[in-house]
Amino acid sequence: MTATDVHPLRELLPDGSVFDDADVLEAHRRDRATFCPAGTPSVLVRARSTEDVATTLRWANENRVPVVPQGARSGLSGAANAIDGCILLSLEKMDAILEIDTEEQIAVVQPGVVNGVFAAKAGEHGLFYPPDPGSRSISTIGGNVATNAGGMCCVKYGVTGDFVRGLEVVLADGRVMRTGRRTAKGVAGYDLTRLIVGSEGTLGVVTEITVALRPATAQPLTAVAFFPTIADAARTVAGYLGEGYRPSVLEFMDAPTVHAVQRIADLGFPDGVAGMLLVQSDRGDAAPGDLAAFERVARSFAATEVVVADDPAEGELLMQARRLVGDAHEKLGLATLVDDVCVPRRRLVDLVEGLTPIAERYRVQVLCAGHAGDGNMHPVVAFDSSDPEESARAQQAFDAIMALGLELGGTITGEHGVGHLKRRWLGEELDEAGLWSQRAIKNALDPRNILNPGRVLPDAG
Numbered sequence: 001m002t003a004t005d006v007h008p009l010r011e012l013l014p015d016g017s018v019f020d021d022a023d024v025l026e027a028h029r030r031d032r033a034t035f036c037p038a039g040t041p042s043v044l045v046r047a048r049s050t051e052d053v054a055t056t057l058r059w060a061n062e063n064r065v066p067v068v069p070q071g072a073r074s075g076l077s078g079a080a081n082a083i084d085g086c087i088l089l090s091l092e093k094m095d096a097i098l099e100i101d102t103e104e105q106i107a108v109v110q111p112g113v114v115n116g117v118f119a120a121k122a123g124e125h126g127l128f129y130p131p132d133p134g135s136r137s138i139s140t141i142g143g144n145v146a147t148n149a150g151g152m153c154c155v156k157y158g159v160t161g162d163f164v165r166g167l168e169v170v171l172a173d174g175r176v177m178r179t180g181r182r183t184a185k186g187v188a189g190y191d192l193t194r195l196i197v198g199s200e201g202t203l204g205v206v207t208e209i210t211v212a213l214r215p216a217t218a219q220p221l222t223a224v225a226f227f228p229t230i231a232d233a234a235r236t237v238a239g240y241l242g243e244g245y246r247p248s249v250l251e252f253m254d255a256p257t258v259h260a261v262q263r264i265a266d267l268g269f270p271d272g273v274a275g276m277l278l279v280q281s282d283r284g285d286a287a288p289g290d291l292a293a294f295e296r297v298a299r300s301f302a303a304t305e306v307v308v309a310d311d312p313a314e315g316e317l318l319m320q321a322r323r324l325v326g327d328a329h330e331k332l333g334l335a336t337l338v339d340d341v342c343v344p345r346r347r348l349v350d351l352v353e354g355l356t357p358i359a360e361r362y363r364v365q366v367l368c369a370g371h372a373g374d375g376n377m378h379p380v381v382a383f384d385s386s387d388p389e390e391s392a393r394a395q396q397a398f399d400a401i402m403a404l405g406l407e408l409g410g411t412i413t414g415e416h417g418v419g420h421l422k423r424r425w426l427g428e429e430l431d432e433a434g435l436w437s438q439r440a441i442k443n444a445l446d447p448r449n450i451l452n453p454g455r456v457l458p459d460a461g
Contacts, residue, residue: 009043009087012055019044028070028090029082034337034385035395036078036420041068044088050168050176050207053089057205057450058174060087066453069201071111071143074135076338077419079146079200079455089205091142098208100125105213106165106182111142111206127213130157133415134326142206148198150415152322155373156248156282157214159415161197168208169196172446182210195441200417201452203445218284220248222315223291223308225298226273230254233275234349236301237372240279240294241345247290249280250373251322254352257367260328261321269321270305275352277372278322280315325369334365335385337398341405342376342414354404355379362397364390376414402428418456427458 010018019025020043030038042065047053060067066086073080082088095112102125109118115136119129132151133139139149145167150159166180180186180193196204227233233252240250253261253276258269269276277298281290295306309315329336343351352368359366370377379401383394402412402425412418412425427435438457442449 009045009056009059012059013045013052014048017046017048017052019046025082025088028073028088031073031075031078031080033076033078033081033419033421034335035398036081038078038081039084039086041082041086041088044090046090046093048093050170053091053170053205053207054174054176056087056089057170057172060450061173061448064448064450066450067205068452069146069205071140071146072114072135072138074139075143075147075417075419076340077147077200077413077417077421079417079419079452081420083454091205091207092140094142094207095140097121100127100213102127104182105215106210107213108208108210109141110208111140111145113141115139115141115144122213123216126216128216129163129211129213131160131163134323141209141211145197145206145209146200147415147417150371150374150376152249152251152371154371154376154415155250156246161194163212164193164197164209165212166210167193167196167206169204169206171204172448172451176207177204180210184212198417200419200456202442202456203451205451217248217282218287219312220280220282220315221287221291221309221312222249222278222280222318223294223306224279224318224321225277225294225303225306226270227275227277227298227301227303228273229302230275230352231349232302233277233372234345234352236277236298236303237348238345239301240297241373243293243297245290245293247279247294247373248282249278249319250371251278252276252348252352252368252370252372252377253278253322253325254355254368256365257325257328257369258321260332260367261324264328264331265320265324267317267321273304276321278319280319322369329367329380329382332365332382334382335391335394337381337383337394338416339379339381339398339401340376340413340416341379341401341410342374343405343408343410345372345375347408347410348372348375348377350408351377351404351410355401358397358400358404362393362400364394364397366397366401371414374414375410420455423454423456423458426456
């Protein structure tokens, strides 16, 4: 598609909606994934309403032009990367919080609303929106819905999809569909809301989201524990949760990650540790008892040191270590390939200990942090992208981590999505009937394959 070809689209949409400047297109053609190709788009559409989205998709479907929906482009799987000749459909300008209903404890938002902004606004009404991806300061609710994003509070509260009650979705042919409901319960018909959540823009474009909220919690209290072996940390996770405790946060960092964070912020952590656990409880008066139990369990599994914060402010200083992991990766001066495997908690030690031989075999750095409470780890392969041979080894290491996760009874992604990066691996995880069913759904909702083609599903046979 050329600039001339998009003139009809420009005439159909409001002024200032369609852009084909080369610099603008270049700035919008990829997300934050590594090893994912990004093509040259023909045009960027900045939608400001559901009608803009419907008009764009109707025209694209009629003319068989691929459309790549985009939010903040903070994803890590290549799902928002441009395809040659495509329309980039940006939803960032659809950023209104349409309603916060304190009686029903729900909210209605547009997809471009930034997660952290929305959570703060809900807090002003005495309400709590739990999904909290690490990118919450920049990622949008629409993007969170597209990948069914998680975060550090998943261990207690669940992922984005657990809070989505209903959606407004524009289908590939431009028709607008509403799914779900505002009520606390509702089981009429197929669960199309769950179908769209996590579909990464391949089945429809979400233009409005109804989410459930919770009453605001007490300020959490925090503890941190250091361990001489990864196995000790993993046993602490299993032991603590096995006693029936449900912390609001239970995070793991391995030694290379702790060292990387210490290089950018000296938080006074001890040397010689193999792993670290961070735990929070937001149960108000019960929180001190929750953390006392964590300390007891951690020490029973050989924790060398346990620090329990006396107040929320001190706890935030401890949590800073986990929040700085992304910055620490950037300061390594290397390219990073972020993995996202989730395994049963009893196999956490096998996953994390299995990273060392992978790093040695492919001669790359592998660091690991993640959500220990739900078994969702984020191994990071760090490598010199200017070295083609090392880049190839990094890709091999990434694949080896994927294979290890599946071997341990896990899944290839807990919250980042499949996108382009893991398409092949989805074919390894699903059985033949599962792949057939997913392709059948895609063909039914998008028969001309204009919505984010080449994403999520592997190529057929």
